[in-house]
Amino acid sequence: MFHLGWFLGDSTGIHKWWGEWASSNGTDWMKPDIYLDLATSLERGGFDLMFIEDTAMVEDTLGGTMEITLKYGEMAPKNDPMPYIPLMAQATKHLGLVGTVSTIQYPPYLAARQAVTLDHLTNGRSGINVVTSVSHRVAQNFGYDRHLAHAERYAMADEWMRVVSALWESWDPDAIVLDYEEPRYADYMKVHPINFEGKYFKCRGPLNTIPGPQRRPVVAQAGNSEPGRELAAAHADVILALCKNPDEMKALRQDFDRRLVAHGRKPSDLKILFMTIPVVAETDADAREVSRRLAAKRHDKDEIEMRLWGMSYASGGTIDYLKYDLDGPVPQEIGTGETTTARAWLENSAQMTLRELVTGPFNYGMDFVGSFDTVAEQMGEAMEVAGGDGFLVYEPVTRHHIINITDGLCPALRRRGLIRSSYDYPTFRENLLAFLSRTESG
């Protein structure tokens, strides 16, 4: 058995708004409706969680202006994802809801309190995805001239997580007395200041609310660089991972097993969810046809612009790919943004032209193409090799694409016993940690 997460890759922002299946996304993306439909569909499908991305800027690396960004609605506009979580929670019972929180955007006290409040409102299904923010443009919205260097961002994030974790532990488990006769609500001897003083943060504490059903909300992490892996090994319950084949998946799982042990944790304390954009349909032939159409479309001018935009963004604002000849070589610089993504995209591109690269496969995680049954089989086989723990499915946010996964693929996975058919525990973390990876279970 493996876990399933849904990657809401453009957060509570604008989704595919023109062309087939876009429906009313152009005018309705900010309304709660599509997110509620998504959440209830994921729960019907047997997903463990929704992983909600976030960024807080209007990108202008490509061409040095916001034109392409706002022409297509690339990563903007985008609403704050947090206010959607209580609404999605009300429409569901089991789905874990993970909102992205940046360590340069949220003071740790604000984030710790918000996550616990959401844990109360979701009955123990709240999680935060801790990120350091990718680009100078985000940092400049939050008081910086330029973003910190990559390594320092993660040093800061580690300290941020230590403050948040200490606040989450500031009420002892037995602090609440609820003596109606005396009366006494809580025992003040069991509520403790944290008196944290670090290089980046200072916080007295204690937190001014009581622990929620999970006590510690689920912590997710999305960076696969060396410091990203260390941050996850120290603090996270789940990590988003980019791998292109089962052997890479296995290698990453083993790498994490070692890191977790080094941090005094068990390998089963952290679940790895591997990004995948499956191309899946009723029959193998249908799926190949969808794949063929997607490949043909990648030669459109719009699609090429959007690919160049994505690469420029992932460079952290350091490379404007519009400056390069499409029929010349691919610049091999990695930049300072989403470095793992940029590396995956540039892999084996040394001999390619830029056009070949941007009209080629998307290269974002694992590729699966085929009928629901074929893809279910392939996913099971890949996980067999990797030894755990699940996939993070990334698709355009349209009702068609959602249903295709939750009501097409998921039943095929469930028939094979590859994904859950029920949620056995009341809280998100308990369900997430419910089944062991194959390596550990032997």
Next chain:
Amino acid sequence: MFHLGWFLGNGTGMYPWYGTWANTYGKDWTKPGFFIDLATSLERGGFDLMFIEDTAMLEDTYGGSLDMTLRYGMMAPKNDPMPYIPLMAQATKHLGLVGTVSTIQYPPYLAARQAVTLDHLTNGRSGINVVTSVSHRVAQNYGYDQHLAPAERYAMAQEWMDVVSALWESWDPDAIVLDYDEPRYADYTKVHPINFEGKYFKCRGPLNTIPGPQRRPVVAQAGNSTGGRELAAAHADTMLALAKTPDEMRALREDMDQRLIAHGRKPADLKILFMTVPVTAETDEDARELVRRDEVARQASEAIAQRLWYLSYTSGGMIDYSAYDLDGPVPQEIGVGETTTSRAWLENSEKMTLRELATGPFNYGIDFVGSFGTVAEQMGEAIEVAGPNCGYLIYQPRMSRKDVINITDGLCPVLRDRGLIRSSYEYKTFRENLLAF
């Protein structure tokens, strides 16, 4: 006609959890049910808005420890109010929802974006109450050794509001093109960086989301000091005010009118909502009986300690009232916290003992006592004196469902019959309704 707001004085936190009417609140305060019931009741009653207080600390001024705070659940525990707003919005159609945002807790970009997101989710009913945070304990949770002096807090808040306001204006009204054929979502020449560089904040912008139905969410302000009044005159649509008599109400209204004009705004651009803790019931006699019971209850040592706890809190952590003799004089120091509240509470206390003060009237805003009809009449008369653009912020400190219903289904119908409050919401957005009369 006047406007009504509800002061949710302890945010989305603990309300009385023991004693009569507390019911399951000790366990259920973290759940949305009570707040959703409150929101639907307020809309039924014809309220314009719910004003949601917030603080982010455990207070330990009184007695120098958390004992009293956690024994009674005083201002703590308290959840982040913002996640409750979408839920209250889903259960209602017209009520304005104002969440408190502190300028030392929220980076302006985060607050600006959250308020606009909530404006989308509420269909144009989002508002923020901009505060500077009262005590060192809050500041210490947010990286400070000690809070700034009150004057500097307000200078910082002015700058914070300038950043937030600029972000709210960073998309031109006609920036969104939505051309499905080209395709083109927005015209990038109509979306502008703000490039703000001030003493406290630096922010490039533009905001990364589009304006909501109100474009600028409603801005509320709660401080009545000169710094607070200036902040309200420059930025706010509505203001919480403490006045004890109709004449004080009128004096404050006139002061704000002058300040608004000095800021190039009209008096009608700002509604003042006067705090009141009405004691009202079916008959005058019933209401007097409630007052009498309250007077008796105030003599209990538990009640005295709680009053002194509040005095200690509003001093901004400066004065521990547990250290003074109850039968000695009242220390006259004001402190650095909620200075307007402290002044109101200490008024005319020079000749009193601390016990007399702590067992005396609550003195929080204007007092009304009587049947629903009597109080409705008094409220109308006081507003008549105060002048236009005024209303009330109703506060029930020991809020239970019974206290909510007493106002929304007891007092409100009488106010409505007399034509003193709205019988419908004529406009789509919160600000339009707030500024309607």
